[in-house]
Amino acid sequence: MAEDTLIEEDRYELDKETVDAIVEAAEAGDAGGLSQLMDPLHAADIADVLEQVDLDERQSILKLFEPEFDGEILSEIDDSIRDQVIEMLSPEVLGEAVRELESDDVVDIVEDLDAPQQEAVLEALEDSDRAVVEQALSYPEFSAGRLMQREIVAGPEHWTVGEAIDYMRARDDLPEDFYHMILVDPRYRPTGYVTLGKILGHKRDVKLAGITEDSFRTIEAMEDEAEVAYAFNQYHLISAPVVDENGRLVGVITIDDAMVVLDEEHEEDILRLAGVGEESSLADKVIATTKRRFPWLAVNLATAVLASLVIAIYEDAIAQIVALAVLMPIVASMGGNAGTQSLTVAVRAIATKDLTGANVWRVIRREALVGLVNGVLFAVVMGVVGVIWFGSVMLGVVIAVAMVINLVVAGLAGTVIPVTLERLRIDPALASGAFVTTVTDVVGFFAFLGLAAAVLI
Amino acid sequence: MAEDTLIEEDRYELDKETVDAIVEAAEAGDAGGLSQLMDPLHAADIADVLEQVDLDERQSILKLFEPEFDGEILSEIDDSIRDQVIEMLSPEVLGEAVRELESDDVVDIVEDLDAPQQEAVLEALEDSDRAVVEQALSYPEFSAGRLMQREIVAGPEHWTVGEAIDYMRARDDLPEDFYHMILVDPRYRPTGYVTLGKILGHKRDVKLAGITEDSFRTIEAMEDEAEVAYAFNQYHLISAPVVDENGRLVGVITIDDAMVVLDEEHEEDILRLAGVGEESSLADKVIATTKRRFPWLAVNLATAVLASLVIAIYEDAIAQIVALAVLMPIVASMGGNAGTQSLTVAVRAIATKDLTGANVWRVIRREALVGLVNGVLFAVVMGVVGVIWFGSVMLGVVIAVAMVINLVVAGLAGTVIPVTLERLRIDPALASGAFVTTVTDVVGFFAFLGLAAAVLI
Numbered sequence: 001m002a003e004d005t006l007i008e009e010d011r012y013e014l015d016k017e018t019v020d021a022i023v024e025a026a027e028a029g030d031a032g033g034l035s036q037l038m039d040p041l042h043a044a045d046i047a048d049v050l051e052q053v054d055l056d057e058r059q060s061i062l063k064l065f066e067p068e069f070d071g072e073i074l075s076e077i078d079d080s081i082r083d084q085v086i087e088m089l090s091p092e093v094l095g096e097a098v099r100e101l102e103s104d105d106v107v108d109i110v111e112d113l114d115a116p117q118q119e120a121v122l123e124a125l126e127d128s129d130r131a132v133v134e135q136a137l138s139y140p141e142f143s144a145g146r147l148m149q150r151e152i153v154a155g156p157e158h159w160t161v162g163e164a165i166d167y168m169r170a171r172d173d174l175p176e177d178f179y180h181m182i183l184v185d186p187r188y189r190p191t192g193y194v195t196l197g198k199i200l201g202h203k204r205d206v207k208l209a210g211i212t213e214d215s216f217r218t219i220e221a222m223e224d225e226a227e228v229a230y231a232f233n234q235y236h237l238i239s240a241p242v243v244d245e246n247g248r249l250v251g252v253i254t255i256d257d258a259m260v261v262l263d264e265e266h267e268e269d270i271l272r273l274a275g276v277g278e279e280s281s282l283a284d285k286v287i288a289t290t291k292r293r294f295p296w297l298a299v300n301l302a303t304a305v306l307a308s309l310v311i312a313i314y315e316d317a318i319a320q321i322v323a324l325a326v327l328m329p330i331v332a333s334m335g336g337n338a339g340t341q342s343l344t345v346a347v348r349a350i351a352t353k354d355l356t357g358a359n360v361w362r363v364i365r366r367e368a369l370v371g372l373v374n375g376v377l378f379a380v381v382m383g384v385v386g387v388i389w390f391g392s393v394m395l396g397v398v399i400a401v402a403m404v405i406n407l408v409v410a411g412l413a414g415t416v417i418p419v420t421l422e423r424l425r426i427d428p429a430l431a432s433g434a435f436v437t438t439v440t441d442v443v444g445f446f447a448f449l450g451l452a453a454a455v456l457i
Numbered sequence: 458m459a460e461d462t463l464i465e466e467d468r469y470e471l472d473k474e475t476v477d478a479i480v481e482a483a484e485a486g487d488a489g490g491l492s493q494l495m496d497p498l499h500a501a502d503i504a505d506v507l508e509q510v511d512l513d514e515r516q517s518i519l520k521l522f523e524p525e526f527d528g529e530i531l532s533e534i535d536d537s538i539r540d541q542v543i544e545m546l547s548p549e550v551l552g553e554a555v556r557e558l559e560s561d562d563v564v565d566i567v568e569d570l571d572a573p574q575q576e577a578v579l580e581a582l583e584d585s586d587r588a589v590v591e592q593a594l595s596y597p598e599f600s601a602g603r604l605m606q607r608e609i610v611a612g613p614e615h616w617t618v619g620e621a622i623d624y625m626r627a628r629d630d631l632p633e634d635f636y637h638m639i640l641v642d643p644r645y646r647p648t649g650y651v652t653l654g655k656i657l658g659h660k661r662d663v664k665l666a667g668i669t670e671d672s673f674r675t676i677e678a679m680e681d682e683a684e685v686a687y688a689f690n691q692y693h694l695i696s697a698p699v700v701d702e703n704g705r706l707v708g709v710i711t712i713d714d715a716m717v718v719l720d721e722e723h724e725e726d727i728l729r730l731a732g733v734g735e736e737s738s739l740a741d742k743v744i745a746t747t748k749r750r751f752p753w754l755a756v757n758l759a760t761a762v763l764a765s766l767v768i769a770i771y772e773d774a775i776a777q778i779v780a781l782a783v784l785m786p787i788v789a790s791m792g793g794n795a796g797t798q799s800l801t802v803a804v805r806a807i808a809t810k811d812l813t814g815a816n817v818w819r820v821i822r823r824e825a826l827v828g829l830v831n832g833v834l835f836a837v838v839m840g841v842v843g844v845i846w847f848g849s850v851m852l853g854v855v856i857a858v859a860m861v862i863n864l865v866v867a868g869l870a871g872t873v874i875p876v877t878l879e880r881l882r883i884d885p886a887l888a889s890g891a892f893v894t895t896v897t898d899v900v901g902f903f904a905f906l907g908l909a910a911a912v913l914i
Contacts, residue, residue, distance in 0.1 A: 006600055006680070006681045012688055013813055015813075016813065016815045019815035042691075044691045044692060048811065053816070140463055168657040168658050169658060169660060171658065174658045179653075179654075196653035197632070197634070197636075200626070200653060200657065202626070203626060222463060224463045230469055234469060235501060236713050238634070238712075255695075255712050256693050259689075259716050259719065260690075262716070263723075266723040266727070270726065270730070271801060271805065273727070273731070274730070274798055274801030276801055281811075282812060282823075286826045286827055286830065287830075290830045290831055293827065293831060294831055294834065296798070297791060297794055300791060301791060301838065301839070303790075304786060304787040307787075308786060308787055311782060311786070322772045324782075325768060325775050325781075325785075326765050326769045326772065328782075329768070329785075329789065329898075330761040332786065333761040333898075334754060334757060334758060334761065337753070338750070338754060340731050341731055341733050341753070341754075343731070344727060345731075348728065353469060353505070354508065356472075356476075356509065357472070357473035363739055370743055370747045370750065373744075373747045377751065378754065378755075382758070385762070441786075
């Protein structure tokens with residue numbers, strides 16, 4: 001089978017025709033047609049439709065589709081327009097939608113809302129559900145306690161397969177998603193777990209304690225959700241019991257929730273590295289987007305001005321040899337790119353805990369050496385270009401030397417800066433980029449113009 | 458509870474002391490000490506240790522630890538050193554290690570090896586396992602067929618809960634990880650599935666067909682694994698049956714495999730955006746790393762030279778007003794940063810299928826407007842700086858106008874370029890960066906120097 005026969009694209013993408021037809025039906029007030037178009041869609045896809053249309057269209061769709069509105073749509077929709085959508089729903093529809101959801105999904109919705117909307121949602125819940133949600137909200141944001149579901153399937157360590165099956169059959173409130181029966185000691189501390197597959201695969205008289213999983217690990221309720229996601233990914237967990245400070249079982253986190261967190265962490269890293277800030281969404285308005293990007297551009301302006309001050313020192317040299325002005329951005333640009341390469345590898349390795357105290361010096365040495373080798377290669381290329389273009393051997397030598405210096409510095413800065421920020425408990429994805437390009441710009445201009453001023457004039 | 462009490466860092470990180478102690482024990486030939494240090498570690502952590510130490514240390518550790526070497530370590534270790542580790546193991550240890558693994562893990566290991574090593578691993582397997590692995594390898598790389606496990610738990614649609622339980626109890630080769638019983642029609646085409654939780658929660662006489670899940674979806678064996686990961690993430694799947702071109706059940710993909718793919722896709726995007734190429738690892742050698750980064754820097758050099766050619770056009774203007782050389786990198790740098798912001802948001806939105814034909818024009822318009830608003834804001838700032846620094850109102854006006862032009866162009870290029878590449882079936886993360894900064898550099902220098910030459914001279 002040839003590789004190019006892979007089914008690659010657009011399989012799960014909403015096509016423009018569907019979205020257009022939905023908008024058309026909504027604006028024509030054709031409730032039947034709208035239902036017919038929306039019915040085959042998963043709640044996650046309906047949420048995507050609502051995100052992709054504009055404000056007026058969103059309103060028309062919701063007005064007509066309201067009677068069929070499902071709680072899951074609310075849980076799938078992007079934070080940036082969720083409050084707007086909640087505003088558009090009638091209190092009855094909102095109440096109905098929220099009551100359908102599991103407690104951890106309600107928590108996920110409620111935590112991002114303003115106080116009045118939060119109250120509206122909480123009031124729509126039944127008393128017992130509200131108590132569960134409020135208890136979850138008592139844990140800090142981004143903690144395992146917020147992430148976990150409180151529906152637990154647990155039994156004493158001495159149970160047999162048969163007792164476990166009888167217990168589960170007798171319970172009428174089994175959670176939607178659960179993959180293990182957790183074993184607890186008399187003080188309700190988890191001591192192991194058994195997969196449902198093992199329970200189904202063994203005879204009724206087999207002891208649960210004899211068929212537990214090696215992968216068993218507990219999560220503390222106060223643990224950062226990013227650490228939880230890392231543990232799931234690193235140790236291939238499917239679910240993990242969550243314990244309080246006394247080691248007692250208080251909830252369960254399942255892999256699907258960990259996957260969502262992992263996805264968000266990645267998104268945060270990739271956006272922060274590009275200087276976009278968090279939670280940027282295509283559904284955001286122009287003003288919101290401008291506001292979020294402005295501070296990063298302001299930082300960049302400050303560093304660009306700093307680099308310009310370096311150039312200003314060598315105004316006289318540039319006035320005498322204009323070729324310097326032509327060539328200087330090349331040295332800075334190459335340094336910036338090489339620095340970004342090192343930086344991204346380092347930030348990613350820090351996130352996956354592959355760059356630690358144990359190998360940091362080896363990595364720094366490697367990055368400096370990579371900078372040196374690439375620096376020498378590009379120095380030769382640029383030296384030749386410089387000689388041919390401007391007919392000056394010394395100019396070629398100057399740009400070559402400046403290139404080597406800047407690429408070695410780029411490798412060093414690209415590793416040392418994120419590692420240092422991490423030690424200072426600052427997210428390296430957040431701030432490293434500005435620091436690294438400042439260093440490569442300043443060093444690039446200094447090395448090239450300084451050498452030129454010393455040698456050529 | 459205050460937010461700062463979250464347990465945040467280093468919880469799952471290997472500490473330097475442990476790694477140092479392991480290396481010390483290995484180099485001292487202290488097999489007992491080494492065992493004691495390694496025993497509490499998960500296979501994934503042992504793999505991390507082997508990745509973080511250098512070549513000699515890796516060899517000493519493996520030599521001493523070989524008798525306890527576990528197949529899972531091989532499956533966890535980074536591609537970049539896996540062939541090296543396999544080389545270091547004796548054929549007996551390698552055979553033992555490989556025979557412990559499930560078929561999909563063996564496939565994952567084998568597919569990246571050279572032909573001789575591939576054969577060595579395949580020969581170590583039992584005949585039936587080897588056949589399974591070879592059949593998986595007949596699917597193209599990155600296909601669902603490669604990703605799936607072939608161990609299936611399925612039954613006819615008419616079965617009851619009791620029949621399902623009896624079937625599972627009777628089978629002695631149930632897979633390690635499975636979460637559903639798949640229902641198939643007489644032609645072995647999947648028609649639905651039932652969670653193990655539902656089977657355990659219902660009485661023996663309940664029909665399986667009455668308790669199936671709405672989330673049921675099948676995956677085609679020839680589907681791209683990236684699409685599979687997207688489907689798991691979008692539709693919150695835990696496992697999904699894989700079918701051949703006739704719709705017949707051939708395997709199962711579980712969420713943990715999808716999570717690994719999702720993680721790899723993210724890594725690829727983040728590294729490609731930074732111009733690092735794929736599969737870069739901290740364990741790579743200097744030469745391998747240099748080789749991988751060189752082409753991206755070469756492309757950057759070409760674009761930097763292109764920008765320099767634009768500057769060269771205005772050499773005379775710069776010779777007359779050296780301030781132009783001082784200020785010009787600011788305009789280019791701001792454009793490059795604004796373009797990278799738009800680009801990253803667009804690349805990410807394309808990856809999550811949030812940027813589609815349905816909203817592309819709205820997004821392009823928004824990015825241009827964001828560029829305009831930020832452009833005007835920074836134009837005012839830079840105009841004032843230009844006037845104060847160089848005492849020329851016209852120079853201030855020139856840099857202000859150039860800034861607005863370049864930031865609008867940056868917003869447009871940052872969206873149009875990745876969208877166009879995506880349409881051309883080129884990964885937008887791979888090539889967009891170079892294109893966008895070329896555009897912002899060229900436009901930035903043209904706008905600023907061109908205006909200056911026209912107005913100031």
